Amino acid sequence: MNHLLHKGWGWLANEPHQRQGLRALQVCLGLMLLFRASTEGRFASYLWGPTGIGAGSTLDFLHPRLAPIADRLFTVEQGPLLLVLVMGVSSVCLVFGWSTRIATAGALLSSLALASRLPELGDGGDNVARLVLTYMLFALPADRQPRRGSLEVWLHNISILAIGLQIGVLYLTSGFLKATGDKWSNGTAMYLISQVEWFSHPAMRAPFQNPYLTTLASYGTLFFQLWFPIAILTRLRLLWLAFGVVMHLGIATLMGLICFSVAMIGLELFLVTDKEYAWLSDWHQRTINPRLHALWRSRPVQALVQLSGQGQRFNDVLASRQRMTSTPPAHTDVMSSQTTPLRTEDR
Amino acid sequence: MRRLLAYLGHALRVLTLAGLVIHFALTLLYVFPLNPVKMELGLLTSLTIGTYFPQNWSLFAPTPVQSTQALLVRCLSTEEIPSAESNGLPSEGWEDVSSAHFAQAQRHRLSAYERLVRPLQNSLRQYLHGGPDLYPFHEACRKGDAAACQVRDTALQPRREQAARMFRKIGSAFCREAFPEKDFGAVALRFRERHAVPWSERHGGNPKEEDFELGVFKLDEEVALPGIYAAEGT
Known part of the structure; x- marks a missing residue:
């Protein structure tokens, strides 16, 4: 027990974790908010403006003295536009990793303010994004290299743990509630959802009349969600996360819940550890890249490319990439390579 | 002075960890269905999580939209x-x-x-059901609990007006x-x-x-x- 506590304390105190996962989450949340800002921006007046359909107030979460001041933003036409602009700029910064802490604060404040004006607009994606952005305020900025064992490392790891726990709560609750519903346990839930126009593409209707597909999809969803908090602590983690990403891509395409799906994919990518990202990158370099190159060099593809007239430019890019990858890897002694004699002569 | 700073740093670390544990214990209680512990601590979870970290993961659950x-x-x-x-x-x-x-x-x-x-x-959806917090009252009312029906109808009224x-x-x-x-x-x-x-x-x-x-x-x-x-x- 003591050993476990010591190990847990060390995990929190010494080194920052999930740096790559956090970047993936920042990129996904940035893309989600960018989608919102770019598509909803032109409707700002209709949704949140002084004569818009929104009539909410920040009074729900702000002090009664502060709320009227914050609500003034919605009494002028430019107020909601300004908030959408803040959301857009913050989302671009999150995607590119620029000043991520300030960008997180900007994204959070603009989302909170807009949601308070029109709470009916949000979905689960907006909800989880706001929670996670709050925890992300304590995470290290993307380019920061902190001192080992410092307080900011501790706070970063606490925020990482908070995001992880929030994902666990989300899946556990959703799975637990589904398990208590008879439509999920009798396997017809996915068929019923496929019949609802708001949540389903017409292309979903016929396939989900198949008893095998609808039962498998209903039980699969239930099983995936219920076991999620446990599976991600085992060797099945990557398999579970990959399934989650595929499932949410399906939700985005077939159900049209773009914001929700992008946020969930970000949360799934967040749970991949730094070691796993390094391993995946290495595997990609060793396995996928050579195959892609071989495919590119194959006669049918080259023939197609020559026909389209784009071949030479792509071949040039490929050749320059190969020159880059053929330079010595980082761990070899660069001084012993071709540049060494030149430097010696300089001296 | 260094010892004091180290002590404060340790205290802060313990406090943040304890805060995290309490926060997620309350969160779980807030999002889970009505149970005896929630009946005891419901007000606390509403005042904390419900106010500053509201969340609802019950879309398509327990019964999907039909x-x-x-x-x-x-x-x-x-x-x-x-x-x-x-x-x-x-x-x-x-x-x-x-x-x-x-x-x-x-x-x-x-x-x-x-x-x-x-x-x-x-x-x-709000006009029809009032929201997830009223689901237990709908269920109890359906089973014949007159008090639950009254609570539900009282809570529904302003929500229907807002929806209208x-x-x-x-x-x-x-x-x-x-x-x-x-x-x-x-x-x-x-x-x-x-x-x-x-x-x-x-x-x-x-x-x-x-x-x-x-x-x-x-x-x-x-x-x-x-x-x-x-x-x-x-």
Whole structure:
């Protein structure tokens, strides 16, 4: 027990974790908010403006003295536009990793303010994004290299743990509630959802009349969600996360819940550890890249490319990439390579 | 001084960890169904998590959505208003605003249509059920608990009024934008529920439809226009 506590304390105190996962989450949340800002921006007046359909107030979460001041933003036409602009700029910064802490604060404040004006607009994606952005305020900025064992490392790891726990709560609750519903346990839930126009593409209707597909999809969803908090602590983690990403891509395409799906994919990518990202990158370099190159060099593809007239430019890019990858890897002694004699002569 | 700083640093670390544990214990309690512990600590979770970290993961659970809910709008000219109130509403000229959004959202996945219809659809759900916090009361009322019915109805009333205000604004925006040349004085609203075909009838059954009158509302002359209903909406 003591050993476990010591190990847990060390995990929190010494080194920052999930740096790559956090970047993936920042990129996904940035893309989600960018989608919102770019598509909803032109409707700002209709949704949140002084004569818009929104009539909410920040009074729900702000002090009664502060709320009227914050609500003034919605009494002028430019107020909601300004908030959408803040959301857009913050989302671009999150995607590119620029000043991520300030960008997180900007994204959070603009989302909170807009949601308070029109709470009916949000979905689960907006909800989880706001929670996670709050925890992300304590995470290290993307380019920061902190001192080992410092307080900011501790706070970063606490925020990482908070995001992880929030994902666990989300899946556990959703799975637990589904398990208590008879439509999920009798396997017809996915068929019923496929019949609802708001949540389903017409292309979903016929396939989900198949008893095998609808039962498998209903039980699969239930099983995936219920076991999620446990599976991600085992060797099945990557398999579970990959399934989650595929499932949410399906939700985005077939159900049209773009914001929700992008946020969930970000949360799934967040749970991949730094070691796993390094391993995946290495595997990609060793396995996928050579195959892609071989495919590119194959006669049918080259023939197609020559026909389209784009071949030479792509071949040039490929050749320059190969020159880059053929330079010595980082761990070899660069001084012993071709540049060494030149430097010696300089001296 | 260094020892004091180290001590404070340790204390801060312990405090943040304890805060994290308490926060997620309360979160779990907040999002889980009603249970004896939640009955004891419900107020605390509402004041903390419900106020500053509100969350709801019950979409499609425990029972998935099983019907398409749609708002039907009938723009009424000033001459039609009295007849609407005395002799019933016209049977023709009703526009299904929700379904038009669904069709556009399915055609253009990377557009705002799915988001724009949310205020309307979520208000329809609120009008019908009041929200997830009232589900236990609906269930208890269905089983014959009169006190639960009373609590539910009392809580539903202001939520329905709030939802109706939203319908009026959306209906008015539609009428003013879709028919800019006409002079309307009111908007009649109807709620349509199209139930999913039961599994047993999936190959030949037709969805059952039910309509409910929401009422006739004075046209909102001030509500901002979205700019999507210009070609009759849709």
